[in-house]
Amino acid sequence: MLRINDNFNRLQASYLFVEIDRRVDAFTAKNPDADLIKLGIGDVTMPLPPSVIREFHRGVDEQASADSFQGYGPGRGYDFLREAIAQVDFASRGVSVSPDEIFISDGAKCDSGNFQEILSPDATVAVPDPVYPVYVDSNVMAGRAGVWKEGRYDRLVYLDGTPENGFVPSPPSKPVDAIYLCFPNNPTGAVATAAQLSAWVEYARSHRSIILFDAAYEQFIRDPSIPHSIFEIEGADEVAVEFRSLSKTAGFTGTRLAYTVVPQKLTGTDSDGRSHAIWDLWNRRQSTKFNGVSFPVQRAAAAVFTEEGQREIQELSSYYLENARLIRSAMEEVGYRCFGGENSPYVWVESGGDSWEMFSRLLEKAAVVVTPGAGFGTCGEGFVRISAFNDREKVTAAIERLRNNL
Numbered sequence: 001m002l003r004i005n006d007n008f009n010r011l012q013a014s015y016l017f018v019e020i021d022r023r024v025d026a027f028t029a030k031n032p033d034a035d036l037i038k039l040g041i042g043d044v045t046m047p048l049p050p051s052v053i054r055e056f057h058r059g060v061d062e063q064a065s066a067d068s069f070q071g072y073g074p075g076r077g078y079d080f081l082r083e084a085i086a087q088v089d090f091a092s093r094g095v096s097v098s099p100d101e102i103f104i105s106d107g108a109k110c111d112s113g114n115f116q117e118i119l120s121p122d123a124t125v126a127v128p129d130p131v132y133p134v135y136v137d138s139n140v141m142a143g144r145a146g147v148w149k150e151g152r153y154d155r156l157v158y159l160d161g162t163p164e165n166g167f168v169p170s171p172p173s174k175p176v177d178a179i180y181l182c183f184p185n186n187p188t189g190a191v192a193t194a195a196q197l198s199a200w201v202e203y204a205r206s207h208r209s210i211i212l213f214d215a216a217y218e219q220f221i222r223d224p225s226i227p228h229s230i231f232e233i234e235g236a237d238e239v240a241v242e243f244r245s246l247s248k249t250a251g252f253t254g255t256r257l258a259y260t261v262v263p264q265k266l267t268g269t270d271s272d273g274r275s276h277a278i279w280d281l282w283n284r285r286q287s288t289k290f291n292g293v294s295f296p297v298q299r300a301a302a303a304v305f306t307e308e309g310q311r312e313i314q315e316l317s318s319y320y321l322e323n324a325r326l327i328r329s330a331m332e333e334v335g336y337r338c339f340g341g342e343n344s345p346y347v348w349v350e351s352g353g354d355s356w357e358m359f360s361r362l363l364e365k366a367a368v369v370v371t372p373g374a375g376f377g378t379c380g381e382g383f384v385r386i387s388a389f390n391d392r393e394k395v396t397a398a399i400e401r402l403r404n405n406l
């Protein structure tokens with residue numbers, strides 16, 4: 001008899017997007033002419049930049065000729081891409097990351113979901129609340145989260161994000177083995193200062209824990225004092241890995257390219273007390289279960305790290321940031337307290353009550369769809385997330401409706 005992994009029974013059904021769809025469907029059935037504006041999803045709307053498209057085509061053409069054809073690529077990604085990333089994303093900011101420490105992949109979702117495989121099954125894991133659900137669910141599947149009791153898993157350590165701490169939690173009082181952090185944050189839009197990140201690095205060094213740092217939104221940082229990478233903090237290369245993605249940065253949500261930085265210095269200990277390089281374990285894991293990103297996509301991605309590509313992606317992120325600014329100032333104008341939306345594409349709006357109630361109010365009165373914060377964790381209740389990923393005309397129209405109807 002086929003026995004399934006019982007841990008899957010412990011997953012909480014993701015009611016969030018199902019329930020959003022149900023309510024939106026009911027609304028459109030009642031109001032068939034309503035022109036719905038969706039500011040709920042975190043997907044980009046702008047096309048790939050011209051230089052990326054050019055290199056994408058070149059990569060495809062190279063596959064058409066025997067002298068440039070590429071079969072299976074190098075496991076960690078092509079040198080031309082890893083070298084460009086090391087130079088442009090790190091060396092140019094004074095951070096030392098070697099191309100060897102970069103693992104190219106097809107998504108920060110898979111990498112941030114898969115990384116827990118190399119942790120001990122009984123490792124203690126800390127997750128932010130509100131949270132990008134992948135960190136929690138991947139640990140539930142692995143049996144590391146315990147059971148669901150009163151709205152939380154009993155073996156996870158929750159790091160509460162609140163208006164008081166600006167949605168940047170401090171290290172917990174007890175020791176944990178692994179810590180997920182995400183800045184700029186999804187869903188709150190919070191960013192962490194160097195001092196706040198240093199406190200985490202210090203904590204991880206003193207408890208010999210690992211920080212799994214998700215920097216999928218670093219491109220949206222404009223404040224020069226805010227670190228783009230955990231590796232800007234001294235000593236982080238002994239305690240952290242970092243997930244990056246071209247999804248939001250360069251419009252790659254449908255093209256797929258991301259990377260994870262695993263420093264050579266980072267080690268963990270087995271049950272016999274022997275030390276192992278995390279790089280070796282991740283390399284072993286990836287070479288067993290992953291066969292690389294397609295060659296034309298790696299060509300396209302390399303264009304992002306040219307001068308022209310950097311200029312283009314800067315324009316892309318500025319476009320979404322301007323949307324975020326418009327959304328935030330409109331919501332503040334009508335009296336809502338807002339967080340995020342400054343170095344981030346997400347505006348986190350205090351609903352002043354039940355987040356589903358605000359969701360319904362925005363839907364009914366303005367035909368605007370947002371995301372109720374309760375779907376991201378206990379601490380998300382009382383907030384809604386408004387995404388800046390949309391066309392300017394839609395954002396402007398949504399703002400007009402919010403101004404007139406709230």
Ligand code: PLP
Nearest residue numbers: 107108109132186216245247258
């Ligand atoms: N990390 C965070 C915090 C995200 O919000 C997302 C996407 O929404 C991802 C990772 C996934 O990125 P990718 O498209 O590279 O899988």
